[in-house]
Amino acid sequence: MSNTRIRPDIRDFEPYVAGRSIDEIKAAYQLTSVIKLASNENPLGTSPVVQDVICKNASLAFRYAQAGNPVLRKALAEHLGIADTCIVCGNGSDEIIDLLIRVMARPGVDNVVAFDPCFSMYKVQSKLCGVAFRQAPLNRDFSFSWDGLLQIMDERTRIVFVTNPDNPSGYAAPASEILDLARRIPEQATLVVDEAYIDFSDPLETYSMLRLFENASNIVLLRTFSKLFGLAGLRLGYGIMPPDLADYLMRTRPPFSVNILAEKAGIAAINDTPFIEATRTTVLKGKEQLVRGMEACGCKVYPSQANFLLVKPPVDPARVCDALLRKGIIVRPLGSYGLDDCFRVSVGNAEENERFLHALGEVVHGS
Structure with a gap:
């Protein structure tokens, strides 16, 4: 071509x-x-428990999953102690990243910011959506330069990505620092905290934003089943966000992007303590x-x-x-x-x- x-x-x-x-x-x-x-x-x-669930439900592979994955969202809500109206499931957290950019940032007008280096999908999806992507360097020890990140934001910044713990360094900032950042970013911007690796932080309560995200109306959390839950090959992730934003993502995401086996495996995984x-x-x-x-x-x-x-x-x-x-x-x-x-x-x-x-x-x- x-x-x-x-x-x-x-x-x-x-x-x-x-x-x-x-x-x-x-x-x-x-x-x-x-x-x-x-x-x-x-x-x-x-998990052997999850493998068993996949095998027992293999005959359902010809069926579409229920649109919106309400059973999985309810199970996640109970597992996390939040409302299911705050949760959007996707084909890996990559799909949630893509949806957030598509829904919130105007092509050719707005910009997305992140640190450098960062998870490369932020840049890939921004460019695919026709949205400018800006980066601020990390400190030399790979800690986050909040002031440096704030300096590259402006009135057209719509999304700020922070991976915590970060990839590829593994550095993590306390949740209190991230909440402070959310209060300092431009009014029209949303802080997206990618917590793909948060379950390995120690102590978890120091670093996880889960109990703090409702303290600010401009925070979204990204989570994945690929790491702790061992489901990388099934592609399952989700976002935690204000209900009004979740509603727009649910309207615009493909209705069957989470397959039926991934959904059943995810429910089994979160219950396999x-x-x-x-x-x-x-x-x-x-x-x-x-x-x-x-x-x-x-x-x-x-x-x-x-x-x-x-x-x-x-x-x-x-x-x-x-x-x-x-x-x-x-x-x-x-x-x-x-x-x-x-x-x-x-x-x-x-x-x-x-x-x-x-x-x-x-x-x-x-x-």
């Missing part, structure tokens, strides 16, 4: 850069076993294991409230990532985030973490 049929602002579109898959690495390096520590997935996999607790315990202990091991290899490891760690190795990160791939271990290079001197590693289970540390030691020490 001639590119004259494509919108001019889309012709140089840079897509989201996904991590490499296990099958891809097996084929590329003729490996039989690969550990993936690149995509911040649940180290315990998918033993799996939730086991996941948190595995991640918190695993982070300690990884930090000790990587620091022993001479790496600088940044503090993290998420289920991953940002790492600056003592040798060339590109060489480290490539050498690890050849040993069957996938970590995340960060060139797409502008962090060429670092890589990101997800917390695995104890055996995966140990295998990674052993391989990292061999790479760093040249053996």
Whole structure:
């Protein structure tokens, strides 16, 4: 197709850069076993309880889910202690990001702001919607420069994205700081706090905005089932927001974007308390294991409230990532985030973490 049929602002579109898959690495390096520590997935996999629910409901795959997912929204409302009128479910939290931009920002007029680096979908979806995207640099230690963020806002700023805990650093700001930011942004703007990794923060009550978001009328929270609940492959997320905004998103979102198996799996997942607790315990202990091991290899490891760690190795990160791939271990290079001197590693289970540390030691020490 001639590119004259494509919108001019889309012709140089840079897509989201996904991590490499296990099958891809097996084929590329003729490996039989690969550990993936690149995509911040649940180290315990998918709950057996949820797997059972998916299997029992597989025969319903020919059915459409109920429009609006009222049963899932009610279950989430009870789980979170909020009204179901505040919840919008989507095909991953990516869909909620897209809907917020489409509903709130005028193409060619308004702008969206975020930190740099940040989750790249904010930029991807803004550009796809024809909305200007602005970024303010993080502080050198990856903490949030609130004043820097405020300086790039103006009367046409409609959405302010803050990821807390942040990706790829794992840094998290106390909820009280974020509430203060919400009170300082322009009157017409909405603060969208992406809490994809909030369940791994410790203590949770210090960082989660859940109990504070109603203290300001301009706050939206994003949540996902991809991390704590182990449902990344089913694509399920949701937003928590003022009921009037939720109503507009419900009017405009595709009616069946959340499939029927994802909905049933999500309801089962939030009720599987033993799996939730086991996941948190595995991640918190695993982070300690990884930090000790990587620091022993001479790496600088940044503090993290998420289920991953940002790492600056003592040798060339590109060489480290490539050498690890050849040993069957996938970590995340960060060139797409502008962090060429670092890589990101997800917390695995104890055996995966140990295998990674052993391989990292061999790479760093040249053996």
